[in-house]
Structures are given as C-alpha cells and as structure tokens.
Amino acid sequence: MxxxxxxxxxxxxxxxxxxxxxxxxxxxxxxxxxxxxxxxxxxxxxxxxxxxxxxxxxxxxxxxxxxxxxxxxxxxxxxxxxxxxxxxxxxxxxxxxxGVQLVDTALRAEPAPEAERLGPADVPEILDLVARTRPGPFLKRTVEMGTYLGIRHEGRLVAIAGERLRLPGWTEISAVCTDPGHRGRGLATRLVRAVAWGIRERGDTPFLHAAVDNAPAIRLYESIGFTLRRRSxxxxxxxxxxxxxxxxx
CATH class of the missing domain: 3.40.630.30 (Gcn5-related N-acetyltransferase (GNAT))
Incomplete structure (x- = not known):
C-alpha cells in the first residue's frame, strides 16, 4: 500500500x-x-x-x-x-x-482541432492571460520549454496549456488557465487532453504539479485521470x- x-x-x-x-x-x-x-x-x-x-x-x-x-x-x-x-x-x-505532483494514470488524450500552437509572437498575449488567471510561473522564454496550445474567441486568446519540465520518459503539463469570462466550457480540459496527446505521441507520460491548497485544480485533474503521487x-x-x-x- x-x-x-x-x-x-x-x-x-x-x-x-x-x-x-x-x-x-x-x-x-x-x-x-x-x-x-x-x-x-x-x-x-x-x-x-x-x-x-x-x-x-x-x-x-x-x-x-x-x-x-x-x-x-x-x-x-x-x-x-x-x-x-x-x-x-x-x-x-x-x-x-x-506543492503536489500528479501523474497520468487514466487520462483520455485526444487532439483539439480548435487549438493552435503558440510561439514567441504570442508571448505578450500569454503573459496577459497568465497575469489575470495566475496558473503559476510563466516568463518571456517559457514557451521554449515545449509545445504550448491556445484557444481563441473572436481572435482573443482565452485559454492555454503547455509543456514545461521534460525529463526522460515524462513531460509536465503546465500553465493551464482560462479567461474568467470563458470558464465552464471545458476549454482547459480540452487543452490538457490535447497537450497530453502530443506527449504520448512521442512516448512520454504526462505529469503535472499544483499548489497543495489549490483544491479546485487538484479535483479537476483527478476527475480527468490524474492521480496524486507526492507532495514537496x-x-x-x-x-x-x-x-x-x-x-x-
């Protein structure tokens, strides 16, 4: 046990x-x-x-x-x-x-056709969304760590998720956030599944971290197939x- x-x-x-x-x-x-x-x-x-x-x-x-x-x-x-x-x-x-660490044990990964890959040109919009939603640290060059996906509404970036730490056999999903005016539509879940799909395609397993007191995020991740592994x-x-x-x- x-x-x-x-x-x-x-x-x-x-x-x-x-x-x-x-x-x-x-x-x-x-x-x-x-x-x-x-x-x-x-x-x-x-x-x-x-x-x-x-x-x-x-x-x-x-x-x-x-x-x-x-x-x-x-x-x-x-x-x-x-x-x-x-x-x-x-x-x-x-x-x-x-913080707590969660690992993928039963996540359904799948592409999100409406998501677009984000790059350096999108950083100002990403930083604006991150500043308003506070998903965790995100800096000007964080996009270099891996693939970041976003969903737009009428041309405006309203949700993102991407890859942060990458280690042998594992890739961390991070920066999961949604504009407050667009929550409740499952955008974050769709992006997490899409990022996970890309991670699995290259043979890695997704994992992620959350603040120990961020109960809503932890519940969301558990509900879609992540399991709490440890705290640090x-x-x-x-x-x-x-x-x-x-x-x-």
Whole structure:
C-alpha cells in the first residue's frame, strides 16, 4: 500500500511508487532533455534567464552540490528550488510553499482541432492571460520549454496549456488557465487532453504539479485521470554572500 501524506485542510496524498526521476524532476530535466536550456556548474544547474525561475541539485542532501549552486549563482542571488528538506548554513530562506505532483494514470488524450500552437509572437498575449488567471510561473522564454496550445474567441486568446519540465520518459503539463469570462466550457480540459496527446505521441507520460491548497485544480485533474503521487516543499533561497551595504548575509 502507498504511504499516505496528510494535506493541509484535510485529505492525503499517496506517495506512489514510480520512476525516481519524478522525485527530482527539475534536475532530471536540466540534466537530460532540457540540458540545452541550462546553466550548470558540477552537480547544480538552473534554467537560463527568462525561461523558468528554478534551480536544481543532483542531490539536495549533498553539501558539495550546494557549493556548486553557490558558484553558479554568485553571492546574494535568489532562486527557487525543489525538493528541499533543509538548506546549509550560509543560505537564507526567503519564502517557501508546498506543492503536489500528479501523474497520468487514466487520462483520455485526444487532439483539439480548435487549438493552435503558440510561439514567441504570442508571448505578450500569454503573459496577459497568465497575469489575470495566475496558473503559476510563466516568463518571456517559457514557451521554449515545449509545445504550448491556445484557444481563441473572436481572435482573443482565452485559454492555454503547455509543456514545461521534460525529463526522460515524462513531460509536465503546465500553465493551464482560462479567461474568467470563458470558464465552464471545458476549454482547459480540452487543452490538457490535447497537450497530453502530443506527449504520448512521442512516448512520454504526462505529469503535472499544483499548489497543495489549490483544491479546485487538484479535483479537476483527478476527475480527468490524474492521480496524486507526492507532495514537496518549494523554497526560495538566497545564496551566501554579501549585501549591497557590504554586510554578511
């Protein structure tokens, strides 16, 4: 039987068995299919500026990996990282949260004929929609991480979904959002199914992440065939170094 992890506000997340790459997905992506989007020093890596504001360690419990990350970032630099249980001395936690990971176990994937592929020219519209719906981090170069699909109404972009982390055998579905005036029409579900269809076509399995307290999103994903796998702590950390005033951090 899978171990049960309690959720804030009730309920639990089963820690399901599976590919250990999923336990450190950002590193698996940067060390694998997304290596061309990475900046790396030894056992630490991060996405290039403007793509995704996360760094990763080959082993978050390895002090040498943290030293590599400090070298990569430079002194006094802030970055998000997961999964992390604790940070070494000299690093400062500036924020933290919790997320859940869900994997495709029974999703019906199918193309969406009304969806169009989005690219760099669509980024201003994507950023506007993301700012109004807050599905999670999306930057000016995030579209370079994979395929993003959108649905328009009278020429205006009203729903999107796409691929973010890509690791061997797995691709994350992300940036799922719908304009408030167009909700209730199943647009997000159609786009998730369409993105998943493309992922499966190349032999990968879809997975995704959600904030632990985003109950509506978690219910939606479970209802269409995703299963909660695990939860993880996300921290925003500042590397060891000096402040602008010259004081030790």
């Amino acid at each position: 899978p171990q049960q992890t309690e959720l804030r506000g009730g309920g639990s997340v089963p820690t399901l068995p599976g590919d250990p790459l999923l336990d450190n997905a950002v590193w698996a992506a940067l060390d694998g299919p997304h290596a061309h989007l990475a900046e790396r020093v030894g056992r630490a890596a991060r996405y290039q500026d403007g793509i995704y504001a996360f760094a990763a360690l080959a082993d978050p419990a390895d002090p040498a990996a943290w030293d590599d990350l400090c070298t990569l970032l430079g002194p006094g630099t802030t970055v998000r990282i997961k999964p992390v249980d604790r940070v070494p001395d000299g690093w400062r936690i500036e924020g933290e949260g919790e 702590r996300i921290v925003q950390v500042r590397s060891a170094g000096t402040t602008e005033a010259g004081g030790a951090l």
